[in-house]
Amino acid sequence: MEKMEHTILEEQIGERIDKVLSALNKEWSRTQVQQWIKEGHVLVNEQQIKTNYKCALNDRIEIMIPEPEELDVVPEEMDLDIFYEDQDVLVVNKPKGMVVHPAPGHVTGTLVNGLMAHCKDLSGINGVMRPGIVHRIDKDTSGLLMVAKNDLAHESLVNQLVDKTVTRKYRAIVHGVIPHDYGTIDAPIARDQKERQSMAVTDNGKKAVTHFHVLERFTDFTFVECQLETGRTHQIRVHMKYIGYPLAGDPKYGPRKTLNIGGQALHAGILGFVHPRSGEYMEFEAPLPPNFQKLVDQLKNNR
Template sequence: MTENYQLVIEKEKGRLDKVIAEKIKDLSRTKIKELVNDKNILVNNKAEKVSYKVQAGDLIDITVPPAKPLSLEAQNLNLDIVYEDADVIVVNKPQGMVVHPSAGHPDHTLVNGLLYHTHELADSPEGFRPGIVHRIDKDTSGLLMVAKNDKARESLEKQLAEKINKREYLAIVHGNFETKNGVIDAPIGRNPNNRKQMAVNTKGKAAVTHFTVLEQFKDYSLVKCVLETGRTHQIRVHMKYIGHPLAGDPLYGPKKTLTGHGQFLHAETLGFYQPSTHKWLEFSAPLPAIFEKQLENLRRETKH
């Protein structure tokens, strides 16, 4: 569905993309640039560049065309399948892989790889998430459970809702701790000041993270985080909230941090009841090489 906006500039001044982003929170600067390039943004009925300096009295017309439908293509991505039976697949997702297609990531996602691996995946209400019952971020590595049929999807989603799954993560975070264990019980919602971020927000959904400090280094710590709920960016938001943002996190962490390919966060352990037999299944995935190497460096630096 096409969306149309019209802005009458009264006294604002500045770059075209900046003024529009401040006025229309649903449009990112990247999206605005795309619309300008496609001549879907006109100033006084004329196409301008994003760098155009807006003046009082300008009339800005914005047309946002409907998103292009996502096509699901099977791609051989050499997925690391940890376990598979008639109902479920457990896959170890590498860091850097997106879970399902989206406007910014149309292919080479976990779903594309799953479609190549099998024709048996549970239907998805959205259509572009077959088999997916939960997600981990692009730059988070580790274990995901995938449903191969609708019965399995319903069972796994119910287990998630009833908080009877086991989901344990390892993370390198900034700073040291005075206590070994803790529970972060703080609701998470969209950050009103940054649409790309989530934040602890009283209007958000309930979110609970349990953490245990496993090792402490100079300026950093290795922690185990256990999810009771599964909100978007939950561990990243919660650890920042208590003053220990994840190392390497480009969205929530400080600029001076450990070099890598995003946050050092790994979904190490996953446990759930098999949808048909109701037998408890539990799996673990080793740390990625870059994560293990960073721990070795921190241990070496701490000794010195």
């Protein structure tokens, strides 16, 4: 483990520690420095600190740079649906039923396994199990994901997510007939205290905002487009249940009697972001998967 030291100068007084350190070395992204701080690799005056620590004159900073962790996830050749790729970013259309990143005891068949075989230069900031992944969609949700191929891209895309400037639009089939054409759900989400594997709207949750508009109404269902302003776990599924229109096919948040379609009818169809290097806004659209489109057609015919 390499060790570096730095003493805070007058012009650095009051600056956040993560900003100061990322400015010391162009190869250190702010996200990477924050990870080092959280893991205890950065000391100020021999004390551990938080990422938002404000520096004082003559603070003595010690940085223990960890050795790169060996990736213990096996690359697997897969027929990935790549929508776009360059030296910095990759946009992939994930099929329904595929897990995005490995978890302990489940390290094969994931999107990350396929991405590692497709490109050798994924950003490693998120650790051994999630290289290059800056956001995720659930196993049974299909659609577009952006992937960072280096630390510059990773930091830019994460910051865009934090700043709520990424366009993320989903198509969904929900139970019930929504009477109004447009709506916004602003309700905080946190882990469900009664069921730890689920999320729920709770007073002490993190801010979560979903905008929706109705695309088409059927006899007992509604076809909607949902746009995420925030990106909480299971956000659309939790929010639509909260207002009384749970997703069709959803085994976790849907009604007991729902459509047997192998998981929630949810597709991440539109994804837009500013390219980390060129500064150009890019937007991509993935059509509904065949099974989803078939469901829409069946609901139309049953009216």
